[in-house]
Amino acid sequence: DTAVSQTPKYLVTQMGNDKSIKCEQNLGHDTMYWYKQDSKKFLKIMFSYNNKELIINETVPNRFSPKSPDKAHLNLHINSLELGDSAVYFCASSRDLAYEQYFGPGTRLTVT
């Protein structure tokens, strides 16, 4: 069983489009995250939810909107996609903020 899963794995789209990435964890964790990893492998946290509540909201354009319908899911919706949004997006989960994180396989987003 995959602990943290993301769909889709690859996403190619044009500038200006709106897209969503879905994430699910079956570990029973309370905390979920979205990270953005650029071409230099720099891993930047974007958002974190604890029990469906937003607890971390880093400086991210408001075109990015996370949604947590329940504890096991954290989706990322991106409006008006820009070239600079091209990156690999990772979902992760943990028991709490101070515990190790389990990462999904990543979604490679390419904006053309």
Place this chain on the structure above:
Amino acid sequence: GESVGLHLPTLSVQEGDNSIINCAYSNSASDYFIWYKQESGKGPQFIIDIRSNMDKRQGQRVTVLLNKTVKHLSLQIAATQPGDSAVYFCAENPPGNQFYFGTGTSLTVIP
């Protein structure tokens, strides 16, 4: 913003040699540290952790050393194998806060 100006440190080692990957952390209050390994096309995976009340912790072929005086963490990999080729991240956790990831180091093992 983006990691403009930052370069991913790289390390190349011969198969069978020992590897040492270094990390400088920023917050002297951090009391928990984790090393992650990210293989190509995959998400980061937990390797080993250490709390601030220890200065050394050993796992299977890996050892983490913590020097709180100079805020330095290192990961030693013994008898490095081709499967160890990956990007390695250190992450620090200040009390009551989230984990903060370092910039990563790319390890290439030469057969």
